[in-house]
Amino acid sequence: MLTIRSLVVAYEKNEVLHSVDLDLASGEVLGLIGPNGSGKTSLIRAISGVVKVKQGNIQIDGRDLSTLSENERARLISVVPQSAQLPPAFTVWECAALGRTPHLNWLGQLGAKDDFKIEEALKSCAILGFQERRAGELSGGEQQRVLLARALAQDCPNLLMDEPTAHLDLHHQAALLGLARRMAKEQKLAVLIAMHDLNLAALYADRLALLVDGQIRAIGTPAQVLTTEVLQSAYHVPLHVHPHPQYDVPWVVLPRE
Amino acid sequence: MKFNTLFRTILLITSLLAACGAPTAEPTAASDTSISLTDGLNRTVSLATPAEHVISLAPSNTEILFAIDAGEQVVGRDAASDYPAEALSITDIGDTYAGLNSEIIVSLQPDLVLAAEITPVEYVAELEQLGLTVFWLANPTDLDGLYTNLNIVAQLTGREVEAIALIESLQGRAATVEAALAGVTEKPTVFYELDATDSSAPWTAGGGTFIDLLITKAGGQNAGAVLDGDYAQISIEELLVQNPDVILLGDAAYGVTVESIAARAGWDQLAAVQTGQVFPFDDNLVSRPGPRLIDALEQLVRLLHPDQFN
Amino acid sequence: MRTFLVKRPFFLNACLVALTLLLSVAFGSVFIPPKDLLSALLGQISLDQTNATILYEIRLPHTLLIALTGAALATSGAAYQGLFRNPLADPYLIGVASGAGLGAVLVMARNWPATPLGYYAVPAAAFLGALITVAAVYSIARLGKTVPVTTLILAGVALSSFATALSSFFMLYSENELRRALAWLLGGAALSGWPPVIAMLPYVAVGLSVLLLSGHQLNVLQLGEEPAQQLGLPVERVKVLLIVAASLCAAAAVAFSGMIGFIGLIIPHALRLIWGADHRRLLPLSLLGGASALLLADLLARMLFAPEVLPVGILTALAGVPFFLWLLRRAKAQMYW
Secondary structure, three states, rough: OOEEEEEEEOOOOOOEEEEEEEEEOOOOOEEOOOOOOOOOHHHHHHHHOOOOOEEEEEEOOOOOOOOOOHHHHHHHEEEOOOOOOOOOOOOHHHHHHHHHHHHOOHHHOOOOHHHHHHHHHHHHHHOOOOOOEEEEOOOOOHHHHHHHHHHOOOOEEEEEEEEOOOOOHHHHHHHHHHHHHHHHHHHEEEEEEEOHHHHHHHOOOOEEEOOOOOOOEEOOHHHHOHHHHHHHHHOOOOOOEOOOOOOOOEEEEEEOO | OHHHHHHHHHHHHHHHHHHHHOOOOOOOOOOOOOOOEEEOOOOOOEEEOOOOOOEEHHHHHHHHHHOOOOOHHHEEEEOOOOOOOHHHEEEEEEOOOOOHHHHHHHHOOEEEEEEEEOHHHHHHHHHOOOOOOOEOOOOOOHHHHHHHHHHHHHHHHHOOOHHHHHHHHHHHHHHHHHHHHHOOOOOOEEEEEEEEOOOOOOOEEEOOOOOHHHHOOOOEEEEEOOOOOOOOOOHHHHHHHOOOOEEEEHHHHHHHHHHHOOOOOHHHHOHHHHHOOEEOHHHHHHHHOHOOOOOOOOHHHHOOOEEEEO | OHHHHHOOOHHHHHHHHHHHHHHHHHHHOOOOOHHHHHHHHHHOOOOOOOHHHHHHHHHHHHHHHHHHHHHHHHHHHHHHHHOOOOOOOOOOOOOOOHHHHHHHHHHHOOOOOHHHHHHHHHHHHHHHHHHHHHHHHHHHOOOOOOOHHHHHHHHHHHHHHHHHHHHHHHHHHHOOOOOOHHHHHHHHHHOOOOHHHHHHHHHHHHHHHHHHOOOOHHHHHHHOOHHHHHHHHHHHHHHHHHHHHHHHHHHHHHHHHHHOOOOOHHHHHHHHHHHHOOOHHHHHHHHHHHHHHHHHHHHHHHHHHOOOOOOHHHHHHHHHHHHHHHHHOOOOOOOOO
16 A cells, blocks of 8 residues: 655656645556646656656555665565566566566576566466567557566566556456456555546546646545546536446546647 | 908997987897897896797888898788888788787797887787787988997897998998088988978978988988978978979879979979979988998989989 | 577587687697597696697687676676667766776876786776776766666766776877777787686676576566565666676776776677576576687687787677678567567
């Protein structure tokens, strides 16, 4: 679980996150939404320790992030990045195996437990069947699943996903998000997903946090956050929120130009 | 030869050496069987008996060896040694710059390796580690230094008698040149061209070099005297200002012809080009510090003062 | 047969190294019957004085020097390619070659005296020049606590050009012949005898050991620096470690054998095309492959125009490039990098 208080993140003199407060519980899927440039990626980078925190506090499973070593942090938080930078020559299995790094020694020797975790991760992502294929041969959707498998192999209680559906077609979008939600529920992971598609967010997240210009504008259930007034002021688009025809969530409709 | 002349010659050489502080060659009496000399790297090199299997690492050394009649004692020579013609039939042991071949050198079982200033110092160390005796002969800075070197090599090879005869003859020829120039006041300016690939800034020999020395001894004035170093660059403008009387093409061996000079931008304005005083010159005569330096001297005088010397 | 060899990369490469080592010792300007050589090496017979000198004081140390150089260049090349995630990277990318060249040319131009240090002034200056240049590149490229890879490359290119320009200046205005410096720059200046081998060994040994143990780290770095950091890798520390180790190897190689190109660039690529990009395997294979490739090139360089010796650097370029192009055509269309 994550507890973020008064987080301020700046690049040089430029503040990108102004006093963000956020909570994420185990077994919960939190959807992080907001316009481009609002700071979603910066938030993920701050939590995963890649970017220094200017002010504020991040607690991971009760421990202060700034007191953790890189290795300890990597055992608590795993990240699925936005676009795959998989080495084309590595096999799917080898890519997923890299996720075990925080648990391995300098030489990267894998034990039976590591092999087991990797296999489980591949199975969860339904890519065990092509573990011998080279990453360079895979489609975008398959690559994204490899990234998720790598993060799952990392075996952390907290999972961050940065716009994982950005380059996927519809079929894969649903599959990936469904998988993430299942992981959260079955394995009690705390999952944060940065998304740009508001409707997908409504369908797959338990709660939503709307980030606009580095600040949390609204946080709560999809019904609470996805309202016409809130969204119009955030996105500056004359959209409308309707009840979803099939599920008990809001449905955001964009007007024609 | 008279004992007097021999004695005076040795005295002259020894006193000159003492005055200049050049690498000293302690003269040994003829009856001593062991030879011990200090080479140009300030190392003492000793031979029990005069060397019978010499390897020469430079064309200048090869010329010296042959000139003092030690040619039969040479078992190996570097690739650039092409004079005299007999040298070509001696085993080639590689090229100073492209690589001297240690294996062949060792297989020839030399008792002396005669290195020169162009031999890399590291190579001397390598050869010594292979158990060979190496003598590094420094370049002379004037003609007396040349005679000293001839003497040194003679001692190393047991050719003292031949060397003395050679030195006498060389000195005589140099004296003849000097005499011929006695009273000659005009000193033609000479431009000695080493490289003119970039004809707007050709390369020549600077002041204090051997070429400079020989030109002066031949009754001329080196256009490059104000510059420094063995390879100095002069601009065509400066050359036009100096306007040399004679141009010598030291790069004639690389295919530079007298006719091609006039085609270079600005060169047709030079007095030497207009009066036809451009001559090819065998650079090997001046760049190899050996007995042929006197040949160079004579050739220079013939070109600069044809009336006085022929 | 071919599948057998492809599946056993270490066996194949070790055999190649053994073979090229033997060939290198067997061939030289002076003919010594190979049988005698082998017997002498095995301690069965002893050769006469001259042949013994040739074998033990000339050929054996030269062979080892070349083998070490090839191993050092190829392994550091593979490490650089992995570190910079750039197929064009070679051990000379961030200034080793130009720095070494500048150091060597400075000494050759000034013609230092022949004190005991003077004999090794050239390799010592080359080594120092290489390390100083890399250190300068690194400190220029540093932004606070990180050293972005692109900045490293740019700083490396800039400083290399600067050093090369200075070298050219000194070469042109030196008191001595240009050809010696030129020969060195073409990779034709391998010193012979045992002292260079002994002098070079500690640096290469340390550098290679570190690199060989860092295969996994390089694998993780292939994901990108940020993902690597998110996986718990102390990225900046690993980068420094790899740069120091690889530069140490490359600097020692260049200092004692002159500038030999293409081995560091092409051997890792060739090995990658055949046996994949897992650095835990690629680095040791590069060590073996680099040694045998350079031994072969050196053999040809010595024998083709005997008694004169062609600079090895020329041969590696002339022979290496066509071989590599052939290999590229044969591999799958998609470059597995």
